[in-house]
Amino acid sequence: MERExxxxxxxxxxxxxxxxxxxxxxxxxxxxMVQEREKDILAAIxxxxxxxxxxxYSQEVITVLGEIDFMLExxxxxxxxxxxxxxxxxxxxxxxxxxxxxxxxxxxxxxxYPFVLTIQPLIGAIAAGNAVIIKPSELSENTAKIVAKxxxxxxxxxxxxxxxxxxxxxxxxxxxxFDHVFYTGNTAVGKIVMEAAAKHLTPVTxxxxxxxxxxxxKDCDLDIVCRRITWGKYMNCGQTCxxxxxxxxxxxxxxxxxxxxxxxxxxxxxxxIKESPDYERIINxxxxxxxxxxxxxxxxxxxxxxxxxxxxxxxxxxTDVDPKTKVMQEEIFGPILPIVPVKNVDEAIxxxxxxxxxxxxxxxxxxxxxxxxxxxxxxxxxVTGNDVIMHFMLNSLPFGGVGSSGMGAYHGKHSFDTFSHxxxxxxxSLKREGANKLRYPPNSQSKVDWGKFFLLKRFNKEKFGLLxxxxxxxxxxxxxxxxxx
Amino acid sequence: MNSGTSVCxxxxxxxxxxxxxxxxxxxxxxxxxxxxxxxxPFQDTxxxxxxxxxxxxxxxxxxxxxxxxxxxxxxxxxxxxxxxALAQDLHKSAFEADVSEIITTQxxxxxxxxxxxxxxxxxxxxxxxxxxxxxxxxxKEPFGLVLIIAPWNYPVNLVLVPLVGALAAGNCVVLxxxxxxxxxxxxxxxxxxxxxxxxxxxxxxxGPQETGQLLEHKFDYIFFTGSPRVGKIVMTAAAKHLTPVTxxxxxxxxxxxxDSCDPQTVANRVAWFRYFNAGQTCVAPDYVLCSPxxxxxxxxxxxxTITRFYGDDPQSSPxxxxxxxxxxxxxxxxxxxxxxxxxxGQxxxxxxxxxxxxxVDVQETEPVMQEEIFGPILPIVNVRSVDEAIxxxxxxxxxxxxxxxxxxxxxxxxxLERTSSxxxxxxxxFLYVSLLSVPLGGxxxxxxxxYHGKFTFDTFSHxxxxxxxxxxxxxxKEIRYPPYTDWNQQLLRWGMGPKSCTLL
Numbered sequence: 008m009e010r011e012x013x014x015x016x017x018x019x020x021x022x023x024x025x026x027x028x029x030x031x032x033x034x035x036x037x038x039x040m041v042q043e044r045e046k047d048i049l050a051a052i053x054x055x056x057x058x059x060x061x062x063x064y065s066q067e068v069i070t071v072l073g074e075i076d077f078m079l080e081x082x083x084x085x086x087x088x089x090x091x092x093x094x095x096x097x098x099x100x101x102x103x104x105x106x107x108x109x110x111x112x113x114x115x116x117x118x119x120y121p122f123v124l125t126i127q128p129l130i131g132a133i134a135a136g137n138a139v140i141i142k143p144s145e146l147s148e149n150t151a152k153i154v155a156k157x158x159x160x161x162x163x164x165x166x167x168x169x170x171x172x173x174x175x176x177x178x179x180x181x182x183x184x185f186d187h188v189f190y191t192g193n194t195a196v197g198k199i200v201m202e203a204a205a206k207h208l209t210p211v212t213x214x215x216x217x218x219x220x221x222x223x224x225k226d227c228d229l230d231i232v233c234r235r236i237t238w239g240k241y242m243n244c245g246q247t248c249x250x251x252x253x254x255x256x257x258x259x260x261x262x263x264x265x266x267x268x269x270x271x272x273x274x275x276x277x278x279x280i281k282e283s284p285d286y287e288r289i290i291n292x293x294x295x296x297x298x299x300x301x302x303x304x305x306x307x308x309x310x311x312x313x314x315x316x317x318x319x320x321x322x323x324x325x326t327d328v329d330p331k332t333k334v335m336q337e338e339i340f341g342p343i344l345p346i347v348p349v350k351n352v353d354e355a356i357x358x359x360x361x362x363x364x365x366x367x368x369x370x371x372x373x374x375x376x377x378x379x380x381x382x383x384x385x386x387x388x389x390v391t392g393n394d395v396i397m398h399f400m401l402n403s404l405p406f407g408g409v410g411s412s413g414m415g416a417y418h419g420k421h422s423f424d425t426f427s428h429x430x431x432x433x434x435x436s437l438k439r440e441g442a443n444k445l446r447y448p449p450n451s452q453s454k455v456d457w458g459k460f461f462l463l464k465r466f467n468k469e470k471f472g473l474l475x476x477x478x479x480x481x482x483x484x485x486x487x488x489x490x491x492x
Numbered sequence: 493m494n495s496g497t498s499v500c501x502x503x504x505x506x507x508x509x510x511x512x513x514x515x516x517x518x519x520x521x522x523x524x525x526x527x528x529x530x531x532x533p534f535q536d537t538x539x540x541x542x543x544x545x546x547x548x549x550x551x552x553x554x555x556x557x558x559x560x561x562x563x564x565x566x567x568x569x570x571x572x573x574x575x576x577a578l579a580q581d582l583h584k585s586a587f588e589a590d591v592s593e594i595i596t597t598q599x600x601x602x603x604x605x606x607x608x609x610x611x612x613x614x615x616x617x618x619x620x621x622x623x624x625x626x627x628x629x630x631x632k633e634p635f636g637l638v639l640i641i642a643p644w645n646y647p648v649n650l651v652l653v654p655l656v657g658a659l660a661a662g663n664c665v666v667l668x669x670x671x672x673x674x675x676x677x678x679x680x681x682x683x684x685x686x687x688x689x690x691x692x693x694x695x696x697x698x699g700p701q702e703t704g705q706l707l708e709h710k711f712d713y714i715f716f717t718g719s720p721r722v723g724k725i726v727m728t729a730a731a732k733h734l735t736p737v738t739x740x741x742x743x744x745x746x747x748x749x750x751d752s753c754d755p756q757t758v759a760n761r762v763a764w765f766r767y768f769n770a771g772q773t774c775v776a777p778d779y780v781l782c783s784p785x786x787x788x789x790x791x792x793x794x795x796x797t798i799t800r801f802y803g804d805d806p807q808s809s810p811x812x813x814x815x816x817x818x819x820x821x822x823x824x825x826x827x828x829x830x831x832x833x834x835x836x837g838q839x840x841x842x843x844x845x846x847x848x849x850x851x852v853d854v855q856e857t858e859p860v861m862q863e864e865i866f867g868p869i870l871p872i873v874n875v876r877s878v879d880e881a882i883x884x885x886x887x888x889x890x891x892x893x894x895x896x897x898x899x900x901x902x903x904x905x906x907x908l909e910r911t912s913s914x915x916x917x918x919x920x921x922f923l924y925v926s927l928l929s930v931p932l933g934g935x936x937x938x939x940x941x942x943y944h945g946k947f948t949f950d951t952f953s954h955x956x957x958x959x960x961x962x963x964x965x966x967x968x969k970e971i972r973y974p975p976y977t978d979w980n981q982q983l984l985r986w987g988m989g990p991k992s993c994t995l996l
Contacts, residue, residue: 022910059976061976061981092927093929096926100920102929107912109935198731201727202731205728205730208720208727208937210941228963283974371963372963382958386956389956389958390958390959392959392960393962401957404630404957410734415736430915430916431916432924433918433927434918435919440760446591447800448587449810
């Protein structure tokens with residue numbers, strides 16, 4: 008393991024990954040890989056999650072292609088140094104912020120969207136000029152294998168490598184030193200990753216999870232609301248970090264919600280859900296059993312059918328759920344939707360705030376004031392109002408958690424920023440040393456006053472600033488003439 | 493989100509955090525963890541602050557502005573007190589106190605007050621075709637209860653500048669000033685709280701033990717300035733609660749001097765930044781890299797500069813600081829034995845005084861080249877070319893700052909492009925730290941995260957992406973629902989696709 012990491016580090020130290028041209032080339036190669044080998048990639052994802060090729064495409068591949076194109080278009084601008092506002096003390100100098108690569112980045116992927124959750128961070132790391140070690144989740148075996156097979160065929164083989172393996176290999180990997188660790192997964196392992204990173208003072212981005220609440224107000228169009236919730240909840244068989252985990256609503260709405268979701272499920276997946284090509288399966292037996300155990304003692308409004316042989320769990324809704332029960336204690340990550348009745352929005356807000364900050368928060372209402380209040384009085388990674396999931400799709404906006412749902416963010420420029428060091432640079436000339444005499448000891452009160460003058464003003468467009476600039480220009484000219492330099 | 497990538501976690505008996513901070517991780521601790529838990533002095537304070545945060549008191553712009561104004565008044569009304577404390581702690585001259593601590597902090601307060609409304613505003617975002625009709629923005633939210641741990645070398649600046657951002661961002665703050673700079677610690681603990689709303693702000697005091705105890709609690713953000721060794725301990729403690737951190741650490745900041753330079757100019761600039769605050773600055777040039785020829789020219793120039801700055805007897809100069817305490821003094825005095833003393837080398841234990849010193853013939857393996865000096869000692873290491881200098885620098889940990897002196901912009905650019913460091917300055921020292929538009933932060937062992945100006949506000953805020961979809965217009969969303977017909981699939985691919993925006 009150490010040798011592999013060393014090899015990648017040497018590749019980075021060669022400086023190859025830094026030029027804009029190289030980065031663009033690699034991103035273009037990645038794009039070609041996704042387009043040329045689409046079938047193989049979709050087949051792998053389909054095999055892991057019993058996902059239709061269309062779903063695999065629309066949920067994963069399209070996001071990857073979108074991200075690559077966004078990078079290709081914007082990277083030339085992002086890599087350039089950005090000048091910054093100067094103060095009077097530095098007005099004759101060059102001051103800017105130069106983005107630079109961090110070095111060797113470790114990306115640990117997740118199994119629920121095994122392709123996009125590994126490749127999208129990779130895109131950002133490449134764009135920022137780093138070398139990358141990718142560790143796909145071993146639970147989504149087929150995707151892990153295809154990624155390991157395809158990447159070396161299209162990308163630089165020393166700069167970007169895939170290491171596959173289970174718990175042991177990952178633990179070994181985490182002992183090595185990286186310049187950034189990007190982890191997508193659960194809270195418990197997130198802590199272990201951060202602790203391992205702390206030993207090397209390695210910064211981390213942790214995309215974790217939690218129970219994303221979904222508040223349904225009585226003032227809303229329940230038909231539309233239930234369609235949207237159904238779509239977001241049961242996609243990928245509920246195995247989505249930002250799926251609406253549970254519903255909070257007034258008790259009077261429960262039966263309507265149940266009915267409408269039931270109808271929508273029928274519409275989406277047909278009478279015989281098992282036969283629908285658009286309905287996925289649980290990733291493995293362990294999770295299957297875990298999710299099953301959440302049903303114990305619950306009032307199943309509809310659904311609840313399971314088939315262990317195929318790891319099938321039907322879209323299920325639970326009503327009158329007791330917040331103290333197991334299904335409300337852990338992130339469900341499955342096709343079970345509990346409804347927890349609350350008296351009103353005040354109670355809903357208290358309920359949400361008593362718990363860990365979730366990765367996403369959803370609120371459905373015609374009343375914009377109510378939505379605003381929900382946002383103002385709670386915290387979460389992100390929010391979608393009157394829909395679900397969609398804030399994930401915006402590559403111009405940061406996607407990340409807060410509190411136990413994670414730290415850091417990515418997507419688009421935020422990926423580039425995550426994987427870069429933004430280095431401030433101030434370039435002076437060796438001339439005009441006379442001007443510096445002001446700051447050198449021995450000191451006096453007049454120097455303090457001048458010091459204040461120079462530091463407290465900022466070089467800006469204000470009229471006064473211009474006058475000052477003219478005055479100082481004259482002073483500088485005089486100094487030069489007087490033979491200081 | 494559950495991940496299949498689980499990891500073996502060996503539950504070892506780790507010593508309590510405070511023992512680690514003291515460097516006593518391997519020795520049996522004086523008191524057990526359980527013992528300290530029972531007499532936790534912070535529980536009540538932290539609970540109080542958390543409740544205050546929950547009440548929403550810190551959220552309004554008016555409240556935050558009032559806190560910042562209070563901070564501004566604290567600086568203005570207690571200037572003499574602060575100068576006296578700094579003089580007591582570090583023999584800091586009024587000039588240095590003003591320029592590097594009081595004015596800097598005042599600047600930050602004013603800047604934050606001026607820009608608070610703008611910073612707090614939701615930032616609008618752009619969307620793709622399917623979301624053109626939605627409202628998209630980034631909401632800046634306070635994290636909640638934040639902890640700021642400050643060091644002793646710039647005890648006003650490094651405790652208050654982070655505080656500015658934390659307050660501006662709407663957090664409740666626990667401040668832990670350094671117990672080593674006792675004069676300033678007293679002012680911060682006794683006077684500062686009178687200017688702020690004490691239901692949302694607290695100063696906690698103590699040494700490694702108390703800090704360790706404090707770190708066992710959960711915070712929503714931890715901002716630490718100090719050494720890499722303690723930085724690791726802080727981050728490890730933060731990991732247990734998944735608390736994000738900013739670590740402003742340190743390292744050995746190299747200062748490369750090209751043969752093309754005028755030695756006197758270089759000597760002026762390097763000496764000023766090296767001996768400022770008696771060398772106790774995280775971004776000070778730590779050592780010089782230059783050719784033997786340049787060294788020959790630099791030494792007399794440095795001597796001339798030092799005499800001009802501090803007189804023939806630097807110990808009697810009011811402009812030279814002192815070492816903070818005996819422990820640091822002893823450490824630095826030991827370093828004087830490395831290589832040969834070319835300039836200075838005097839010391840006075842009773843005064844914690846170390847003369848502005850330059851060392852030559854220094855080996856890489858000697859202690860003065862192994863640890864961050866943090867004192868008025870400047871070793872010169874010889875290199876034959878800029879390539880050799882770059883190699884030397886890259887063999888070591890990434891520093892907080894890197895300096896390159898040359899008349900050739902090519903050389904300066906080479907240094908810039910082929911190395912990495914928190915910040916970089918060409919032909920000068922850490923002047924860039926005075927620019928509010930430029931972030932101060934490390935990379936690698938010199939730290940993570942950054943602050944100053946708006947960057948502090950951003951550091952202490954959670955950037956929350958918000959998307960407000962219209963509740964109608966369901967027809968547009970229909971195509972994303974199963975079952976997926978061929979027509980559906982085509983349209984979705986096109987609509988979500990990357991090229992669709994350009995068509996519009």
